[in-house]
Amino acid sequence: MSFVFYILAALTVAGSLAAVLLKNTVHCALALTVAFLGLALLFLDLDAQFAGFAQILVYIGAVAILVVFAILLTRGSETPKDGVFSHTWLVGLVIAAAVFAVLGWAVLGSARVLPHETAAPVVTVRDIGVALIGRYILPLEIVAILLTSAMIGAVIVAMHDKEGAK
Amino acid sequence: MSLSGLEKEKDRPEGWNRPRLIEPDGEGELLEIAMGPHHPSTHGGFRMDVALDGERVIRLKPVFGYLHRNHEKIAEGIGYLGSMPYTDRLDYICSLTNNWAYALAVEKLTGQEVPERAEYLRVILGELTRVQNHASSIGFLIQEMGASGTPLMYAFREREKILDLFEGLTGSRMMCNYMRFGGCRVDAPEAWLTAARKVVAGLPGFVDEVDRLLTGNEILMARTQGVGVLPPELAVNAGVTGPMLRASGVNYDIRKVDHYGIYDRFNFRVPLGDHWDVYDRYMIRMLEMRESISILEQALKDIPAGPVMDAKAKIRGFRPKPGEAYGRIEAPKGELGFYLISDGGPNPYRYRVRPPSLINLTVLEDMCLGSDVADVVLIFGSVDIVLGEVDR
Amino acid sequence: MTPLTGFLLVAALLFSIGLAGALTRRNAILVLIGIELMLNSANLNLIAFWRYGPHPERLTGMMFAIFSIAVAAAEAAVGLGLVIQIHRHAHTTDLDAINRMKG
């Protein structure tokens, strides 16, 4: 439990809080990238190099950009007049607090039985590759199919229906 | 004038050749940007109010007048000769053809004759002007396409040589003020003609160089082919003239139609475009440069000796008979006409310039609608205007 | 407190924040952001369990996280595509306003 962990945890939580609380939608998206970055660094802190870089590449390089693009395309960066929170915000907050309470209780309650620090595993990219092609070939294929269909789906969803418009 | 004035568009009378309306596809608002007057590619003070849907142009309204100085009013207050240097400042890239058009109009009004040698000199200078205008216009066009100025610099390198010739003969590089009613101001010495022959001999090499650099370039083709199409019917109806008209496939070259000066002595062809787009305008200018070079070669070979000024011509203080005249020439940018009314006084009663640049801009919106913002500057560049002439 | 507890607590916090965001914000895109945060907290859990688990060399948790990242990207793309489509249709991304099944 190092000093680095506290800093990264604070960064992540602050980023995600800002992402949820800020008024300006673009600021939310930018705060979200801070949260993603914090998470990626936490992954690195957990010796998951590959996952960490993948996190940066995918989340900061793609998802965050997608989010800001969506915000711009939907002209969502202007703050709406009648507040940014939903009518049922109190209910939502209560539910979230309850969930956190339960999770926190569960984690702290089982803290005793959780394993302690072990030696850092040496994981090379090669190992990951071998594992992907070997043991995890089926999930890999499924994810590949999923990604392809998601891509096609996203394209179809976002595509202009030109014939209809004209 | 903001774009709100465009709402009137629906009330426009039927039957006229109006720009086809492009409807935004309904999502989101239009992005309205004012391109100019401080925009890198509007050649001085010019503004286009553009409404964009995404990057597609929905409306485009040119706004003129930033350089307006009422040249015509000034000319009504001074004598016929006094307007000659002002014509230099119309289309300041080609002052000599402006001189020529004005001299031609006054000669029509007064019925003066021009000596043969002066006619030859006029043709030589006019065609040199055409070459340097087309070269720099191509340079600017490609510059607008983002080519970091290389073609422009090559064009200017060649233009420099031509301007040196102008300076050597007329005393000024751009504001030549050379032609007079009934001839030319000074005679060209033999040394100048030799220098001109040398420059003209180098011009085909330059055109070849630009050809190799650009004509086959895939990026240029992709950017310009099919962009800014101007159908011939519209071009004729909208009074478009010059290389732009010929790029729209209309065979109309005033040098061939009016036979003004001595153009019927020279052997040259009129290139025509079949696709009516920006690439055609580029290519027509390229091909016209080659034709101009051929005219230059012929003229420099045949130029006779003799006076350059009509002996009867008066420089100042002449009073033409009451009447009017419209004289026009094929300037590099299109039909440049001067319309003069004389009331018998020493000043013109009415002096009107028919500016090809302004009238060619009539169809700017038609060509731009539905294309990209990036194409707007390209189409605008392919019209080849000079603001000095548009706003006068 | 073991280090793992810390990671798990952070993950739980992230999850709750994401949940709160998803439940309280009006803007559809911000709801998506909340969901992304929840997914990420799960990833953090996976990695943390892999790291402190008994068999880190078997890579299970990490693999799971990597797959999850890939899937989450796809989810984001489709989700945002939907939001844009809704916006195109209803001219708003306000979820309180988009409460009809019929357009």
Add this chain to the structure above:
Amino acid sequence: MLGEGILKGLAETAKNFAGSFVSAERMTTVEYPEERIAPIEAARVFPFLVYDGTDWESGMRCVACQICEKECPPKCIYIEKSKDKKPDAIGKPQFYPAKFDVDIAVCMSCQICVEVCPFEAIKMDTEFELSTDDRFGGLLLDREELSKSNEYYHQIHPTEAAVVDARLTEGRAKADAKTTAAAITGAIRGAEIPKRPAEGGD
């Protein structure tokens, strides 16, 4: 094949790049303050007043006829005619400009004043380094600043000046003949301004 034109273009620029080091033909730049192009005889920048002899005031050819003032398109010349007459270079009494100002901030170097001058008194200079930091008045040249000697004129426009001189001597000879003739016939009109043909232009 796709890319052919691009490769051709690249070859062309490479050729120019290499060529710029070897051929002076390609490099048109003149590095101005250090390098200068040879003076061009036909060049015209701003007008100046020619005087004969050594003293600008007595040798000035201008007789303040004010034609150039009238013809100047941008109206940048301002002349005040003198009340009295002074003998000119050949000793004939003439009016002279009491004031002759040219605002070269307004002047557009069109040379029309030169063309209309019947006395060969105003000519175009080739000097162009006239910038000044005095915005108000620094570009307003008066009589003295405008006066340049005929030798200077010969220096900058040798061919033209030779023609002008020939014409002047011819004119003077004619005028002299006329005045002597007039003197012989006993008429006393020698003081009149000799009228030369007004064509002026060269």
Add this chain to the structure above:
Amino acid sequence: MLETLDQVFVLLQHWLVGFLPAVLQPVAGVLLSVVVIIVLFPALFALTTVLERKGLGRIQNRIGPNRVGPFGILQPVADGIKSLTKEDIVPLSADAAVHFLAPVLLVVAVFMGFAVLPMGRNMVLVDMDAGLLFFFAMGASTELSVFMAGWSSRNKYSLLGAMRAVAQMISYEVVLLMSSVAVVMISGSLSLTKIVEAQNQYTWGLPHWYIFTPWGLAGFVMFAIAATAETNRSPFDLPEGESELVAGYHTEYSGFKFALFFLGEYLAMFSISGLGTTLFLGGWSAPFSFLGWVPSWIWFFSKLLLSICVFIWLRGTLPRLRQDQLMNFAWKFVLPMTLLNLMVTALWRFLGEGWERWVFCSAILMLAYVAMGRIGMRSGHIGPRRYRYAE
């Protein structure tokens, strides 16, 4: 002796760090290298600006800057002083914090990429196992700062420029990744040092650089195209598109912040050239075995400079594409070509040593290129034209 020269920087670092207590040594070593990188590449940037301006000048038959210092070599100093002393204008309606952060983040993200580039034998800041992935992760984060710049300026031109830039960078990032994957397939590693090592072998004195294989050449061309687009250089400089968008996303930047953007762009160009050099041009290895004695870092930097010169050359020649053409080019031409190249690479690997793989792979790539070029030109309705004359 030559060995020492080759390793001179490494030895120097060891020597300097040696003065410190052992605990601090690794950290100090890294810090030292970071400082060197932070000083070296901006210096290279300064050199490049003057090189670019002079080169462009010569291409355009001009002289280029020659007034500050001998041959204008001190021009960047003058430029630097100018941009530092210029007023820093923040538009009134701009989002000041984001407006400030954008150039800073860009430069930071770009600098990170240098961490994994091997600039000579044993000269790499962090020899990471997933080095290539790290490089791309850092490259991906530059897009965000571009977006931030465009959005925070509250200027329509800026926003349009940023949207263009981001769309372009994302599209070409895919190409960049895909063309690099071919190298990873052959070398079997994501570590850039290993990739260089794999190319540092010679047959008959000739190196085993990947560019000298059909798939490598094709990959390199794709990589170069994508790199040009990724760094927003001409002919893909349309985010900046000065003729239509004034200056794209840095329209509203002035003074030092603009200089930072400028620096960031050039640094991105260096890092991506460095990556291209590493992946396809054998990194720091010598082009001929008999030149092996020349210090490795000299090779790396000369290759880097060479690719920068190519960037300048391209800029001096080509007009820019239009947005939709750019995207079409990325998705309909380059990306399919890279995918095909991946298959060809696999084929190359399985065909084993021998002349057949050269013939097959080259033929496939060549045919595909010609055919796709044809199709592309035809579907875009472009091509050379003939003109008629009125009689």
Add this chain to the structure above:
Amino acid sequence: MKTIEEIKAAIEAAVPGAGVEVVPNASPSGQHSLRLEPSHAFEVAKFLRDDAELALDFLSNATGVDWPDKEVTEKVKVKRLVTKTVDGVEQSAEETVEESRKRVEPGCLEVVYHLFSMAKKHGPVVLRMKTVNRTDNVELPSLTPVWRSAELQEREIFDLFGIVFTGHPDLRRLLMWDAFKDHPMRRDYVDPDDYEYEPTAHEQVLARAAAHTAGEQIAGASAGAIPGGGQEGIGGK
């Protein structure tokens, strides 16, 4: 190419009651023109454009001319003057005298169109139209629907001369800004007093400068009194 008389005859045959009149031109250019009746101008223009033989498809130039009111002195044969004139003498009915009188001839604004044919390559055919006066009745039919080329040129005429073209699709000022009031190309236009100091030696300029600075010192009180001050804010855009 038909002569101007033939064109006139052709027009009159095609558009009955067109009221075309030939305006001769004494200058050596010999470009005579046709004056159209504004009420029939549109049909005539259409005929000229669409007629197979004339095919004047190209309107090259359109411009305005201002003919201000002018005082003419003319000899009139006077018969039985009904009212007194200023210098007239009352006379008995039958007598006819010739006397010199001054009379203000009402001015008008005129538009001139130069037509050419691109198809047949002939021209020019000059058309002109007159407004009734220069002040309130300044409407003329727009020929833009026939020739697009007139679009900007008619806007310019509207801007600089103040001729209102009915049926013009987009009649706005072209060169001057929208807030500008006057029409600068009219011959009685007076320059606005927007003088900036220039070190020009000219008397009239200096006088203007003096007048201007004097006006400034009185601070706006006399702003309306300066001739031509009827123009609103330079920066009115």
